[in-house]
Amino acid sequence: MMNKLIVYVADRQHFYDLENLIEVFVLKSQLEFVEDMTAYHEKMTDGDSGLQLIYETAESVTFVLNHKGTEKKVNIYADKAHFKRNMKRALYELLAQYYEPMSKWGILVGIRPVKIVHELMDKGMTEPEIREILLNDYLIQPEKVNLLLEIATRERPHLFPVEKDKISVYICIPFCPTRCLYCSFPSNSLEKKKRLVPEYLSLLIREIEETFALIHSKNQVIDCIYIGGGTPTSLDHQQLEALLKTITGHTDMTLVKEFTVEAGRPDTIDLVKLTLMKQHGVSRVCINPQTMNDETLVKIGRNHSADDIFEVMQLVRQVGFHSVNMDLIMGLPGETLTHAEKTLTDCLLMKPDNVTVHTLAVKRASRLNENYEQYELTHDQTVEDMMTLADTKLRTSELIPYYMYRQKKMIGHLENVGYALKTYESLYNMRIMEERHTIIALGAGAVSKICYPDENRFERVANFKGVEDYISRFDEVLKRKHFIE
Ligand code: SF4
Numbered sequence: 001m002m003n004k005l006i007v008y009v010a011d012r013q014h015f016y017d018l019e020n021l022i023e024v025f026v027l028k029s030q031l032e033f034v035e036d037m038t039a040y041h042e043k044m045t046d047g048d049s050g051l052q053l054i055y056e057t058a059e060s061v062t063f064v065l066n067h068k069g070t071e072k073k074v075n076i077y078a079d080k081a082h083f084k085r086n087m088k089r090a091l092y093e094l095l096a097q098y099y100e101p102m103s104k105w106g107i108l109v110g111i112r113p114v115k116i117v118h119e120l121m122d123k124g125m126t127e128p129e130i131r132e133i134l135l136n137d138y139l140i141q142p143e144k145v146n147l148l149l150e151i152a153t154r155e156r157p158h159l160f161p162v163e164k165d166k167i168s169v170y171i172c173i174p175f176c177p178t179r180c181l182y183c184s185f186p187s188n189s190l191e192k193k194k195r196l197v198p199e200y201l202s203l204l205i206r207e208i209e210e211t212f213a214l215i216h217s218k219n220q221v222i223d224c225i226y227i228g229g230g231t232p233t234s235l236d237h238q239q240l241e242a243l244l245k246t247i248t249g250h251t252d253m254t255l256v257k258e259f260t261v262e263a264g265r266p267d268t269i270d271l272v273k274l275t276l277m278k279q280h281g282v283s284r285v286c287i288n289p290q291t292m293n294d295e296t297l298v299k300i301g302r303n304h305s306a307d308d309i310f311e312v313m314q315l316v317r318q319v320g321f322h323s324v325n326m327d328l329i330m331g332l333p334g335e336t337l338t339h340a341e342k343t344l345t346d347c348l349l350m351k352p353d354n355v356t357v358h359t360l361a362v363k364r365a366s367r368l369n370e371n372y373e374q375y376e377l378t379h380d381q382t383v384e385d386m387m388t389l390a391d392t393k394l395r396t397s398e399l400i401p402y403y404m405y406r407q408k409k410m411i412g413h414l415e416n417v418g419y420a421l422k423t424y425e426s427l428y429n430m431r432i433m434e435e436r437h438t439i440i441a442l443g444a445g446a447v448s449k450i451c452y453p454d455e456n457r458f459e460r461v462a463n464f465k466g467v468e469d470y471i472s473r474f475d476e477v478l479k480r481k482h483f484i485e
Helices: 015-022 037-044 080-096 114-122 127-136 142-159 190-217 237-249 271-279 294-299 306-319 337-349 380-396 427-434 467-472 474-484
Strands: 005-009 031-034 049-057 060-067 070-077 166-173 221-229 258-264 284-287 323-330 354-359 400-405 416-420 439-442 447-452 457-462
Touching (some): 015 080, 031 037, 070 080, 114 142, 114 427, 127 142, 142 400, 142 427, 166 427, 190 439, 190 474, 258 271, 258 427, 271 306, 284 306, 306 337, 323 337, 354 380, 380 416, 457 474, 467 474
Parallel strands (some): 166 221, 166 439, 258 284
Antiparallel strands (some): 060 070, 400 416
16 A cells, blocks of 8 residues: 655645645545644654644744655745745645656646736736746746746737726526536536526526616626526526526627627527527527537436537527537546547537637536546546647647636646637636636626726625525625625
């Protein structure tokens, strides 16, 4: 049996970052966090290695690494502004003496790495200066540095200068036909919760009416709308029409630059729904195959085949939306590079304007995580090869990276990358990632972000996660929306 790394962290400060950074070097299954030094020393007698993180003051920390009878000690002192980065860097360099890093992202473990590049660009730094910081201070590998710089450069004209009177709106329909194997969202399967849809929708409509009125009373303009979930097209024809009518009846649609509906699953889409969407000004739809391999679709619990995707895409083209996005996932259980190749080839045959390529993440609240042993997960290196293949094939079809993000528990510590044809970048996707622009979110589980671009900070205001809570505590939901005032 392999020896474990026993970790004692004397203070929960920065715990999230440190835990994630340690996992860049040591598999979670080989890590054990202990509560006190007594437990630490007891465990160490089994021949395990140990790591202690001891905070002396808010500006100083000591790391002690015990490995096969040796002890290495590092003390970090840094001012508040640079403390976190210096601390992570010191821990990285200490661990790198004994373990091989499994990520190309250096000390970065957060969700939005491009934000750092925007901050450096805001300071007026040149590309070579930023490149040097990313390589030498953040220890990011050159290929990822190139990706960050490429994306930040492409995003900038869409995001800056920040128009403070423009607001995006996110509306959540948290229902899906079935629950996907890897899903950790608070989505509710229609099989179990269909009875809640009418009441949920009538309250959501009230939330839209009141929130839109509040936004307009502050002379703010809604210029970007995103209906996501869940699967918004899980609604039936009447319900979808009622939702779309409410939106278009309560804001000036001539000012809306982008209106997305995440249609998601083909088994929820038909010509009537697509026509309704088109009539109400929807400009962008997402059709998400995830994979074009039927065997995998069954395994991950989706009610459709690859052929269904081709058929729905024909309907989408027939109705004629400005922009069509497709989401794919690399590394689904049992998939090889050949599966990924088929998915990408089929996807490109349908000529989408945007493609978002995700790396599978094994999230805590997913069925995949609960039944981990049952599934054959793809090897980290294979998933990396799949992402490289996707990048090559998409670029060849003129789909170029325009936004990206990372998640916890991604296979191979990789990333999700959104590709788009020139001028087809999704405004909403760039805004949500870079957090300089206010997004008001409505519905169960939705989280609004109020941005203060001058101070480079934002505040979150969350709605209740569960549909039941959203319904039973709706008065509170409405009250919370008064932050807009
Ligand atoms: S479609 Fe999306 S939200 Fe719905 S179950 Fe699948 S992963 Fe979850």
